[in-house]
């Protein structure tokens with residue numbers, strides 16, 4: 039039994055934490071929070087590109103470091119802990135993974151090396167309204183060479199250079215790549231619950247687009263990408279949950295009420311113990327997802343769903359009870375609690391909300407049992 | 410990352426599988442289990458025979474020192490055997506407390522001659538041990554116990570009452586925690602003895618459990634004499650000895666203690682749902698199945714992480730406290746949902762009518778006890794908060810006060 043990260047991977051994680059505690063301090067996160075014009079922190083983006091992280095799991099032949107998905111998982115946890123205000127998830131978990139699993143050699147050569155250097159920022163443009171985007175409710179269409187329609191919200195849509203667009207095509211849907219610097223693209227920033235990450239509407243008017251993967255296979259491909267991203271997001275969520283638990287524990291030790299540390303009240307202790315249990319369940323499921331992702335195991339769809347559900351639960355619990363533990367201070371703009379509360383919600387609804395994933399999980403369980 | 414055994418572990422697992430396949434039957438539905446089929450007496454004989462076979466084939470006392478007849482292996486091997494044993498309907502229950510907690514305490518504190526006398530028979534299933542700690546006024550706070558022992562020549566004389574003693578009615582020996590000095594502070598005046606359960610003055614009265622059975626007991630001590638030589642760890646050191654017993658609590662290795670997501674989901678395919686289909690097709694039910702799956706898998710995988718640590722020679726810490734909180738509450742929740750989803754029919758326990766012969770109803774009863782036995786939910790959460798997260802202990806009112814001056818309620 040070796041169900042743990044290797045010493046090298048743990049070392050990478052430690053280095054990443056050190057690096058991010060300086061480069062993505064809360065002061066850095068707050069520059070993006072407080073400045074509506076600022077989509078992300080460009081300095082941090084360049085710094086992580088220089089570290090090679092953007093290409094960590096991209097093969098060397100396409101300009102990456104050629105490390106594995108496990109290395110990406112440990113980086114994801116630290117990015118989540120630091121609330122890094124950069125288009126990292128969009129670019130690395132969604133866009134790069136999509137190109138990696140479905141791109142032609144030409145597409146990989148054109149995109150991945152630049153992405154690894156920090157010159158390509160990717161985003162996913164799937165949603166058009168409330169509910170899960172499906173062939174039956176999409177309005178955006180792909181005609182074989184260009185795409186027309188409007189997408190909202192698109193995480194990182196206003197700073198991205200490329201979008202992965204889900205569009206109606208022939209009898210089904212296709213995923214297409216749009217170079218956002220091309221003609222027929224309009225991006226407009228919109229306000230969201232989590233201002234530390236930028237969001238936009240993307241309007242396409244006959245915007246040139248190229249097919250990714252098989253025509254008509256868009257939704258299925260997007261779900262395969264989501265399975266991979268779900269594991270990586272789960273690590274971000276664990277990092278965030280752990281940060282909340284650490285913050286709440288620290289505060290509970292230092293804050294006095296009724297002439298006692300509030301951490302000596304069981305109402306607080308049991309709250310934090312519940313956070314710990316939820317986090318352990320999330321961490322264990324995420325580890326399994328990491329194993330499945332890194333070994334291309336047939337268990338990935340089920341493992342990814344479990345990792346995602348557990349991580350969404352743990353982060354929601356940790357972020358709300360962290361505020362609660364801080365009392366009135368927790369409700370202020372200046373204390374960081376709300377930043378996690380915001381991010382927890384973004385990560386929970388991006389790529390499908392937990393209730394959708396629960397249904398996916400049960401269907402996958404049925405398929406596994408039938409097999 | 411991988412889930413493979415080392416070659417040594419794999420070889421041991423294979424040997425264990427072969428042994429188990431030859432000795433016991435695979436785990437079946439609850440009603441057909443050995444325990445249900447056999448009378449109490451027959452079950453005890455089967456259990457003793459099974460324990461004897463374990464000892465003869467090198468699967469007993471896996472982590473115990475070789476001098477004591479153990480195998481001297483690392484804890485991971487114990488976990489591996491437990492995993493395999495859990496797949497079978499092995500009659501191991503009567504030995505869990507004795508071999509898991511009591512005898513290791515004897516090994517840690519008894520004289521060589523005493524170990525020579527007691528460890529072998531316990532290992533071979535010839536003698537069963539029980540743990541006499543809890544009292545009417547001392548459960549979670551076991552150090553608040555009142556049963557007292559007074560020195561008389563070479564003996565001590567014990568008077569008082571223990572309660573919730575699992576298996577006292579069939580045990581040959583027990584370890585008993587008593588107060589030897591009420592003038593000292595609560596934790597300082599305790600001592601531990603091992604004692605012959607057939608000693609004159611010991612009276613065992615079964616307690617009728619809410620679930621119907623009677624596996625635990627009240628144990629009354631009236632002028633029970635125990636030689637001073639049977640004191641473990643020295644006078645006044647009972648609390649440190651008790652901590653050794655409690656830390657030895659067997660690593661939770663088995664599967665779930667009753668029906669889990671698999672069983673309820675399979676069962677739901679045969680139950681009517683609200684929208685004309687089966688229960689397994691109902692959206693609200695499916696959402697819950699996903700939650701149960703995530704918790705069951707999460708706990709199983711957390712144990713894999715513990716095994717990894719064990720496999721690297723590390724000792725598991727208080728993290729294992731999360732196990733019972735998860736499994737006991739999940740069992741209660743699953744069985745609660747199973748019963749409610751049958752509507753009025755869910756109340757039936759009569760095996761002639763109740764689906765799955767009433768396993769959900771029975772387990773719903775048992776789950777309530779599981780949340781209390783071996784440390785309540787609340788105490789386990791305190792342990793997580795204090796020992797893992799490092800939060801301050803509760804304000805203590807009992808620290809520097811003589812035990813006799815402490816308040817005690819009902």
Ligand SMILES: Cc1cc2nc3c(=O)[nH]c(=O)nc-3n(C[C@H](O)[C@H](O)[C@H](O)COP(=O)(O)OP(=O)(O)OC[C@H]3O[C@@H](n4cnc5c(N)ncnc54)[C@H](O)[C@@H]3O)c2cc1C
Nearest residue numbers: 293294295296300303304305306362363364365366367369
């Ligand atoms: C929106 C808002 C409006 C407010 N308006 C006003 C106002 O107009 N006037 C005014 O005077 N105040 C106001 N308050 C302050 C509010 O009353 C306090 O924030 C609240 O009483 C908690 O006190 P605290 O913030 O000091 O937290 P603390 O008392 O430090 O509590 C921190 C945490 O410890 C827990 N805790 C503390 N003691 C115990 C205990 N004995 N047992 C268990 N847990 C415990 C708390 O529940 C909390 O989770 C307002 C607060 C908010 C959020």
Ligand SMILES: Cc1cc2nc3c(=O)[nH]c(=O)nc-3n(C[C@H](O)[C@H](O)[C@H](O)COP(=O)(O)OP(=O)(O)OC[C@H]3O[C@@H](n4cnc5c(N)ncnc54)[C@H](O)[C@@H]3O)c2cc1C
Nearest residue numbers: 540541542543547548549573574575778781782783785787
């Ligand atoms: C099936 C079963 C088998 C058992 N077998 C044995 C055995 O073989 N040998 C043995 O010695 N004992 C045994 N026990 C006893 C068991 O260890 C105790 O029941 C348990 O420790 C709780 O103690 P109590 O029943 O006195 O409850 P109490 O300690 O009185 O607890 C009552 C309630 O108060 C809560 N509480 C108590 N203290 C605190 C605190 N500090 N903070 C928050 N909440 C608190 C508890 O969580 C509980 O909810 C068994 C119990 C059961 C149910």
